[in-house]
Amino acid sequence: MKRARLHKRCKMYGLSVLFMLTLLLGSGVSVNAASSITNQTVKTSITASGTRALKIQWNRISGASGYTIYRRESLRKPFKIYRKVTSGSTTSYLDRSLPVAKTYQYAVRAYRRENGKYVFSKYTAVLGATRPDGTSSTIKAASSSQINIAWKAVSRADGYRIYRKANNGNWSLAADVGSSKTFYTDKKVSAGTKYVYTVRPYKKAGNVKYLGTLKQSNTVTTPKSSSSNSKFSSSQKEVMKKILYAVETGGQVYGNQDYSDFTEAFTNSKTEYAITIGAGQWYATEAQRLLKLIHTTSPKTYKKYDSKNEVWNDVVNADWSKYRLEKKDKKDKNKIQIIINLISSPAGIKCQDYLMYKQIEEYEAEVRNLGVKDAKAVGECINIRHQGGYGAVTRILGKTRGEYTLDNIYKAMSTDTGGQVGTYKTRQQKVYTWLKTYMK
Structure with missing residues (x-):
């Protein structure tokens, strides 16, 4: 009896195991439910980039029937199904015929x-970009310690990386x-x-910069000696001072100037946030520098005109990059008169001339x-520097064809559209x- 019962139990157990295996295999579900692809993550990466194509790659997921590739062009937009890969063993895809210098984000699942329904893995997204076109560049040795590099702008570039090679190294x-630059001084x-x-x-794209094609510039050799030291004689400095004074406050009459000039903020330009004073148009912190110099060299002058330290307290404590006084304001009107008295005094005139020579x-x-x-x-470039800043000088020299002569630089200025320099044609003429006539 016992043997018959044991045989019956074993037979039933075997049939039960066989039934379970049949169900599992027939449904397409793995015996180990923990191995479902829903618990696994596809990690995607950009492994190659060209100007028109991106290659994406991902890790193989065990048991996968295939992969779905998602793509979007902006992080503000939702992912869309881009391609389906029907092989579980394929782990890469080459996305072709893309625009140049374009950013994309990809994800793969x-x-x-399983159990008669499609199920999907987890995923990670990756950013990538097609490379921009290359650009040609030209270089010019400006001195023994400086080289100017100019290049053509490239559409949709986010910036430019400049590399140098010395002596075939x-x-x-x-x-x-940045992307707005087309000139650099090394x-x-x-x-x-x-x-x-x-x-x-x-x-x-993300933390990666996808570089355009490497195109070499021309080759130059820097001079053996530098010519950076000042060469102007005292008479040449005097000519330059008279020129700058004339175009700033002298009514464009050579030798004329207005040492007592006071100009309110925004009078000359929407970008001039502070006052401008004196014959040389000392603007913002330059005006502060001038007033400090008068205070240092002639305390008696300050005591005479600013006995209550109304202006001096502002010189010491105010932000002169945005320091403003308005003539219509009664409180400001007294400070304006104090400043005019200070800069037009003998001490103020002397300090203005000193600063002008130093600036030249x-x-x-x-x-x-x-x-x-x-x-x-050199005088022409000093005029440009005084009017438009160092960037204006390098910009116009970059446009100059041939040697740096007065005539060639003046021709380049006539084509300038980068700011005030090219706009003020009467001043430049x-x-x-004057340089032709007086600079010997």
């Missing part, structure tokens, strides 16, 4: 049927500049050295370091004539 990063070069550059546009020396050193040697051409 594994899929298969290895490439090294010189600078990384001041970290050595005298008597051969250089070549490449400017590589890039498109940024500083600007001259900058200009000569850019490779400008002729005195008349006057300066050109």
Whole structure:
């Protein structure tokens, strides 16, 4: 009896196991439910990028029937199904015929049927971008310690990486500049050295910068000696002072100036946030510098005109990058008169001339370091520097064809549209004539 019962139980147990296996295999579900692809994650990466294609790759998911590729062009937009890969063993896809310098985000999910329904894995998303077109660049040795690099702008580039190579050595990063730049001055070069550059546009996706094609510039050798020291004689500095005073406050009459000039904020330009004073148009912190100099060199003058320290307290404590006084304001009107009295006093006139000579020396050193040697051409560049800043000088020199002469620089200025310099044609014509006439 016992043996018959045991045999019966074993037979029933075997049939039960066989029934369970049949159900599992027939439904397409793995014996180990924990191995379902819903518990696994597809990790996607960008493994190659060209100007027109991106290659994406992902890890293989065990048991997957295939993969669904999602893509979107903006993080503000939802993912859309882009492609379906019907092989579980395929782990890469080449996305072709894309626009140049375009950012995309991808995600990949594994899929298969379980219990008669499609189920999907987890996923991670990845950003990538097609590379921008390359750009050509030209370089010019401005001095023994400076090279100017210019290049053509590239559509949809997020910026440019500038590399240099010295004496046929290895490439090294010189600078990384924004997309609005097409000119760069490299001041970290050595005298008597051969250089070549490449400017590589890039498109940024996440933390990766996808660089455009490497295109080498022309090759130049820096001079063995620098010409950065000031070369103007005292009479040439005097000519330059009279020119700058004339165009600033002298009514464009050579030798004229108004030492007592006071100009309110925004009078000359929407970007001038502070007051401008004196014959040389000392603006904002330059005006503060002038008033400090008068206070240091002639305390008696300050005591005479600013006995209650109304202006001096502002000189010490106010933010002069935005310091404003308005003539219609009664409180400001008294401060304005104090400033006018200070700058038009003998001490104020002397300080203005001192600062003008010092500024001319500083600007001259900058200009000569850019490779400008002729005195008349240097004077023209000082005029540009005083009016539009250092960036205006490099911009116009970058447009200058041939040697840095007065005539060639003046021609380049006539085509300038980068700011005030090209707009003030009467001023530039006057300066050109005076330099021709008086700068010997």
